[in-house]
Amino acid sequence: MADYHDDLRLAHVLADHADSVTLDRFKALDLAIDTKPDLTPVSDADRAVEDLLRGDLRRARPRDAVMGEEYGSSGGQGPRRWVIDPIDGTKNYIRGVPVWATLIALMELGPGGEQPVVGMVSAPALGRRWWAAKGSGAFTGRSLTRAGRMKVSDVARIEDASFAYSSLTGWEERDRLEAFLDLSRSCWRTRAYGDFWPYMMVAEGSVDLCAEPELSIWDMAATCVIVEEAGGRFTGLDGVPGVRSGNAAASNGLLHGELLQRLG
Incomplete structure (x- = not known):
């Protein structure tokens, strides 16, 4: 390696x-x-x-x-x-x-x-x-030399999950707002922290899933490897791993299939 x-x-x-x-x-x-x-x-x-x-x-x-x-x-x-x-x-x-x-x-x-x-x-x-x-x-x-290792959460049910996002407008502009709101209503907690922060919270285990409908490679490249190395999953909304889909879905891994099913 x-x-x-x-x-x-x-x-x-x-x-x-x-x-x-x-x-x-x-x-x-x-x-x-x-x-x-x-x-x-x-x-x-x-x-x-x-x-x-x-x-x-x-x-x-x-x-x-x-x-x-x-x-x-x-x-x-x-x-x-x-x-x-x-x-x-x-x-x-x-x-x-x-x-x-x-x-x-x-x-x-x-x-x-x-x-x-x-x-x-x-x-x-x-x-x-x-x-x-x-x-x-x-x-x-x-x-x-002054650091702690990160690990994603072990939350396994959407009903117990904390879901983070950036804004509603991007989902509305792409005719995905209803699916987004449906997922939000199913989750235990939702917060619009925005930008890089939700992905870091997924890696730390303080948030369980996050998604954004439109992103560029420079928005995702750093956050992708951090989430994955913390034990999570990072894909496009189409489920393709990596940073080439023009959007992102990140989770602790346990919730990823349902996240994609609801938003993808």
């Missing part, structure tokens, strides 16, 4: 660099905000973080390709590609809500196609960080 320890150490360094920029610009009075062609907001902090991490990767991993939310794909044609979401939760970030994170993943080409093998989620305003490497488990803590 491949050893990704050095890549995980690098992901921590990248996250440290990202945190220094995002925290410095969080709630800054002169934060510059633009609207992208897809009508979503982007701040100067989003662009500054991606620029910084691309520079770090050019020096540390010059043969690896890089894909980022703000500047697309660049770099080598080899089997490895770093995927960056400089600020997942930009709308929260620009409004002063502390639920946002930098997502960093390493994807590697294998027999089954390109799959995430390292994931890092750093949410400095929450004082939280989560990470995983393929075959090595999932962890949360302050650093590689």
